[in-house]
Amino acid sequence: MNISAMQQARVAAPAAATTIKMHTPEPSFQEREFAGTVGTVTVDNPKIVSRNVNVYYGDKHAIKNVSLDVGANEIVAMIGPSGCGKSTFLRCFNRMNDTIDSCRVTGEIRLDGEDIHNQKLDVVQLRARVGMVFQKPNPFPKSIYENVAYGPRIHGMTKNRAELDELVQLSLEKAGLWEEVKDRMDQPGTGLSGGQQQRLCIARAIAVSPEVILMDEPCSALDPIATAKIEELMDELRANYTICIVTHSMQQAARVSQRTAYFHMGDLVEVGETSDIFTNPRHKLTEDYITGRFG
Amino acid sequence: MLLLVLLVLSAGGYQLGRRRSLAVSADDGAAPGQRLHSLPSYYGFHTALWTGIPALILLALWIALQPIVITQLVLSDLPAEVRLLPEARLNLVISDIKNLASGNIVSAQVDPAMRAAADHYLQLQAISSAALTVVVLALALGGISIGWRLVSPEFRARNSVERMVNIFLVASSSVAILTTLGIVLSVLFEAIRFFQVVPVTEFLFGLHWSPQTAIRADQVGSSGAFGTVPLFAGTLLISAIAMVVAVPIGLMSALYLSEYANRRFRAVAKPLLEILAGIPTVVYGFFAALTVAPLVRDAGTSIGLNVASESALAAGMVMGIMIIPFVSSLSDDVINAVPQAMRDGSYALGSTRSETIKYVILPAALPGIVGGILLAVSRAIGETMIVVMAAGLGANLTANPLEAVTTVTVQIVTLLTGDQEFDSPKTLAAFALGLVLFLITLVLNVIALYVVRRYREQYE
Numbered sequence: 001m002n003i004s005a006m007q008q009a010r011v012a013a014p015a016a017a018t019t020i021k022m023h024t025p026e027p028s029f030q031e032r033e034f035a036g037t038v039g040t041v042t043v044d045n046p047k048i049v050s051r052n053v054n055v056y057y058g059d060k061h062a063i064k065n066v067s068l069d070v071g072a073n074e075i076v077a078m079i080g081p082s083g084c085g086k087s088t089f090l091r092c093f094n095r096m097n098d099t100i101d102s103c104r105v106t107g108e109i110r111l112d113g114e115d116i117h118n119q120k121l122d123v124v125q126l127r128a129r130v131g132m133v134f135q136k137p138n139p140f141p142k143s144i145y146e147n148v149a150y151g152p153r154i155h156g157m158t159k160n161r162a163e164l165d166e167l168v169q170l171s172l173e174k175a176g177l178w179e180e181v182k183d184r185m186d187q188p189g190t191g192l193s194g195g196q197q198q199r200l201c202i203a204r205a206i207a208v209s210p211e212v213i214l215m216d217e218p219c220s221a222l223d224p225i226a227t228a229k230i231e232e233l234m235d236e237l238r239a240n241y242t243i244c245i246v247t248h249s250m251q252q253a254a255r256v257s258q259r260t261a262y263f264h265m266g267d268l269v270e271v272g273e274t275s276d277i278f279t280n281p282r283h284k285l286t287e288d289y290i291t292g293r294f295g
Numbered sequence: 296m297l298l299l300v301l302l303v304l305s306a307g308g309y310q311l312g313r314r315r316s317l318a319v320s321a322d323d324g325a326a327p328g329q330r331l332h333s334l335p336s337y338y339g340f341h342t343a344l345w346t347g348i349p350a351l352i353l354l355a356l357w358i359a360l361q362p363i364v365i366t367q368l369v370l371s372d373l374p375a376e377v378r379l380l381p382e383a384r385l386n387l388v389i390s391d392i393k394n395l396a397s398g399n400i401v402s403a404q405v406d407p408a409m410r411a412a413a414d415h416y417l418q419l420q421a422i423s424s425a426a427l428t429v430v431v432l433a434l435a436l437g438g439i440s441i442g443w444r445l446v447s448p449e450f451r452a453r454n455s456v457e458r459m460v461n462i463f464l465v466a467s468s469s470v471a472i473l474t475t476l477g478i479v480l481s482v483l484f485e486a487i488r489f490f491q492v493v494p495v496t497e498f499l500f501g502l503h504w505s506p507q508t509a510i511r512a513d514q515v516g517s518s519g520a521f522g523t524v525p526l527f528a529g530t531l532l533i534s535a536i537a538m539v540v541a542v543p544i545g546l547m548s549a550l551y552l553s554e555y556a557n558r559r560f561r562a563v564a565k566p567l568l569e570i571l572a573g574i575p576t577v578v579y580g581f582f583a584a585l586t587v588a589p590l591v592r593d594a595g596t597s598i599g600l601n602v603a604s605e606s607a608l609a610a611g612m613v614m615g616i617m618i619i620p621f622v623s624s625l626s627d628d629v630i631n632a633v634p635q636a637m638r639d640g641s642y643a644l645g646s647t648r649s650e651t652i653k654y655v656i657l658p659a660a661l662p663g664i665v666g667g668i669l670l671a672v673s674r675a676i677g678e679t680m681i682v683v684m685a686a687g688l689g690a691n692l693t694a695n696p697l698e699a700v701t702t703v704t705v706q707i708v709t710l711l712t713g714d715q716e717f718d719s720p721k722t723l724a725a726f727a728l729g730l731v732l733f734l735i736t737l738v739l740n741v742i743a744l745y746v747v748r749r750y751r752e753q754y755e
Contacts, residue, residue, distance in 0.1 A: 099642055101558060128645035138636035141659050150654065151644040201640070208644055 036065070038283045039272035043071035043259075047212060047242040048093055053107035055088050055097065062088050065107075066268040068261055070212070075234060075243045077257035077274065079250060081289065084263040086246045087135075090214050093244065094130035095123050111212070128155055131205035135217040137197030139189035139204070144181050147189040147200055148172060151208035167207060175203035176233050195226025202233065206241075213237065215245040219252065231256050250290055254278050262286045297354065297431060304435045305347040308442060312342025315446045333453035341452040342442030344459055350435040357427050365419045369412050377408075392416055482733065485726035492720045493521045498727060500524065504690035506710060506721045521724055523731070525690040529607065529700030533682060534675040536611025536696055537618055541675075542668055544615075545622025552623070553630045554652055565627075572620040580684030583613035588685055595697060603699040605687040611696065614681050621671040629663025629747075630656060666747035673739035677732065679704040703732050 042049075048070040055063035063085045070076050070093075078086040088097065095116060097103040109116050116126055128151075139147050148168045151157075158164040168185075172178040177199040181192070189200050198218060205213055215234075219227040234243060234256050247253050253260050254274060261271040262285070270277065270286040281287040316338035320331050331338070366389060370378060377388060388409075395413035446452070490498065501522015548568060552561050588609035595602030602608075633656050641651040657664075687699030688709060710725040 094643060096639065096643060099639070124645045124647055126645070127643055132639075132643035134636060134639060134643075136636055138634070138640040140637060140640065140655055150641075151646075154644070154646045154650050154654070204640075204644065 037067070037268045038270040038286075039277075041067050041069055041268070041271055043069045043074070045072050046070065047072040047074075047112065048244075049108075049110040049113075050092070051108045053089065053092055053105065053109060055085070055092065055106075056104045057100070058102040062266055063092070064266040066263075066266075068268060068271060070242055070244055071259075072242055073238055073240075074259060075238055075245060075257045077253035077260045078244065078246045078263060079248070079253050079260060079289070080263035080269075082248075085266040086261075086263045087216050089263065089268075090216055090244055090246050091132075093212065093214055094127045094132055096127075096132065098123060128208050129210055130212045130214060131208060131210035132214040133198070133201050133205055133216065133218045136221050137194055137201050139192070139197050139200050141188060141190055143186045144172075144189045144192070144200060145185040148203050148207050151204060155208055157208065171203040171207040172200075174206050174237070175199045176229065176236075177203055193226070195222050195229060198222060198226065198230060199233065202230075202237075206237075210241065212242045212244065215243065217246055217248060220248060227252070250278070262289060264289070297428060300432070301347055301350055301354075301435055304350075304432075304439070305343040308346035308439045309339035309343040311339075311439060312442055312446055313339035315342075315443055316452075319446055320448055331448050332451050333456075337452040337456050338446050338450075340456045341445070342439060344456065345438035345442035345445075346435050347438070348459075349438055350431045353434055354427070354431050357423075357430075361420075361423050361427075365416060365423065368419055369416050372415055373412055374408055396420075479733070482726050482730050485723055486730040489720060489723035489727040492723070493727075497521060498523055498724075499731075502692060504706070506706070506724055521720065523703070523728065525692040526701060526703045526706055526728070527731075528692055528694075529686070529690070530676055530702040530704075532607050532694065532696060532700055533611040533614060533686060533702055534672060536608060537614035537675045538668070538672060540612050540615025541618040541622050541671060545619045545671075546626050546664065548619070549623040549626035549630060550652060553627050554648065554656070565624075568623055569620050571617065572624075574617070576617065576678065576680035577684075579613050579617050580680045583609055583681050583685035587613050591697075600697060602697045603687065605685060605699040606697050607686060607700045608696040610682050610685040613685060614675055614678055617678070617681065618671045618675055621674060622667060625667030625670065626660070626664045629660045629667065632663065633659045662746050662749065666743040666745075669739050669743035669746070673736040673743070676739075677704065677736050679708060683708050703728050707732075 046069040050069070051067045053063055053066045054061070066085075066089060068076075068089075078090060080086050091097050092105055092109060093111075093116075095105075097105055105117075111126070111129065114121065140150065142150070145168055148171050149164055152164060152167055158167055169178060169182075172181065177196060180196060181200075189197065192200060198221075202213075202218075219230050222230065231252065234245070237243060245253075245256065257274045259271065260274045260277040262269045262277065262281075262283070264285050270281065270283040272282075277286065278290055281290060313335045316331055316335045369392060370385075370389070373388075377385075380388065392409060392412045393416070395409060396416045498521050501520060502524050503520040503522045504525050505520045552565055552568075556564065584605075588604055588606060591606055591609045591612075592602045592604050595606075637655050637659060638651055641655045646654070682702045682705050686702055686705055688701050688705065689699055690701050690706075691698055693700060707725045707728050710722055710728075
């Protein structure tokens with residue numbers, strides 16, 4: 001898919017999948033005051049619903065009472081200056097913050113209406129449903145094949161080698177990497193270029209067939225060409241997955257996302273349709289940030 | 296005393312150089328220190344170095360050469376018949392003179408020629424030390440004046456001080472290297488002397504070890520056999536037992552500490568584990584000999600096995616315990632060196648902690664862990680005290696851990712302790728053993744370091 005096709009898809013997207021409502025309460029939640037946040041945090045058919053999320057690192061209050069919905073098959077971009085908490089908030093969705101000792105999360109996060117902090121919910125299952133791609137490509141020091149096969153193996157998703165081979169190929173195809181690596185599947189994944197490594201990580205995440213993919217600045221270590229490839233890929237992936245992306249590049253947010261959330265010092269300042277946020281920001285902080293006055 | 300004076304002079308030189316540099320720059324009408332090339336303190340250090348270094352070098356040379364020169368002078372005054380004595384006798388005469396001079400008891404009655412020589416010796420010493428003081432002080436003062444003279448705004452004091460510091464550092468590091476070289480060479484030469492008596496092939500491949508040699512030609516029975524295979528077999532057996540104990544325990548404790556334990560537990564447990572490394576090996580030795588060995592023997596007897604009271608098993612087990620901290624802290628380091636991104640990547644795919652350890656962390660850390668284990672093996676092979684106390688002396692060629700075996704290090708100790716003549720094959724054999732042992736541990740260390748280094752590069 002080329003760039004112009006991408007743009008067409010983006011224009012068509014909001015109407016098709018996520019019509020944004022004005023402040024309509026979810027049936028399962030009481031109407032709450034989302035004080036401080038400008039714009040509408042709720043969507044029509046939410047995949048993830050978060051309410052009053054607070055995150056503390058020791059004594060530091062990193063995320064302050066943030067509520068945000070992520071609609072199914074939509075790409076939500078989270079932007080904001082460094083240290084504003086956007087990555088921390090993203091990591092709440094697959095409970096990656098659990099791996100940090102001093103980190104404490106309160107509030108309610110629901111995936112398909114199911115509380116992810118529920119005792120009965122296995123965090124391992126959650127992370128299989130909510131995949132993640134990190135800022136720096138982090139392929140395992142194994143072969144390309146083994147990198148992709150890792151997830152299906154630990155979850156016992158395939159019965160035999162042939163099925164696994166097929167799944168690996170499918171995942172690499174979806175990640176747009178198959179043509180480049182099909183002849184060297186047994187070579188180490190760390191030997192690929194940065195952009196290829198990042199697409200390998202995406203293939204690795206796709207291989208466990210998640211419903212949501214979290215991307216934490218996936219292109220910040222890549223050159224513009226690799227970045228363009230990843231962005232194109234994200235737009236294709238949107239058909240099957242819900243994607244949350246944290247990015248420092250406002251152009252990237254504008255290019256790939258349907259909705260944008262602006263974070264500042266742990267607060268969710270403003271959220272809205274991407275086109276609105278970038279052309280017509282309502283909050284002073286948002287305007288200052290996107291016009292490049294700080295951050 | 297002289298050293299103290301030199302130190303004071305150098306301190307004075309520092310002050311003088313500093314002041315001078317400030318004064319020189321002020322002469323030009325600029326603010327103090329303004330137009331100097333280097334900071335004033337560098338001029339101070341430069342002057343202090345000029346004061347101290349030449350004087351120190353002279354002092355060291357003088358002290359090293361003084362006895363030789365004085366002895367030669369005294370000797371040349373001795374009667375001709377004494378001078379023409381053979382080397383060994385001459386040395387006796389000289390030590391007699393020295394004893395006489397320092398007022399110690401002398402073997403024979405004092406004859407007047409010796410008395411005179413002793414007086415001459417004392418006199419020369421007095422002259423020498425007086426001259427030393429004068430010359431060193433003169434040199435120090437001369438150094439001050441040179442340093443003083445050199446101070447000028449254009450002079451690059453910082454560069455020359457830094458060059459001196461550089462030379463110091465090179466000299467210090469070469470001391471360590473030269474010492475190693477010296478040890479290797481001395482062992483090598485003694486080993487070559489041994490191999491002139493006993494062929495290398497017999498030494499390396501002989502199956503019989505019995506190093507008793509005849510002292511007199513007519514003695515019977517002790518012809519001496521220098522086949523080292525039983526010794527190396529014993530060393531390998533004990534080291535293997537030690538590794539069987541140390542590797543699983545060390546590795547698992549490292550995994551627990553780095554992956555599972557919370558920070559507070561880790562802060563307490565890690566130093567505690569490393570205390571094991573701080574226990575003197577002699578203490579391990581009697582722990583092995585007095586506690587573990589009888590325990591092993593009794594346990595063996597109770598299930599009907601015949602266990603030697605100095606079994607390889609007991610020595611190996613205790614050695615393994617000694618090595619645990621090696622394995623665990625080295626593995627802990629490499630496990631911690633696996634980037635957090637690897638763990639995050641694995642967790643984000645929904646793998647549990649143990650899956651992450653099994654499939655991601657251990658494979659990534661494996662080269663480093665192997666390197667650490669190799670280092671521990673070379674430590675085990677070279678370990679002496681535990682096996683001296685807890686392993687036997689009989690050179691049995693056996694693979695049965697319940698029997699007594701002996702090791703290379705134990706044999707070196709028994710060959711060299713007690714009164715020995717240092718040119719018999721028996722004592723020279725110790726050097727040959729030492730050489731082979733050194734080569735083995737050297738090769739192991741080189742492999743281990745190579746493996747560890749290659750692993751490090753992977754993530755940096």
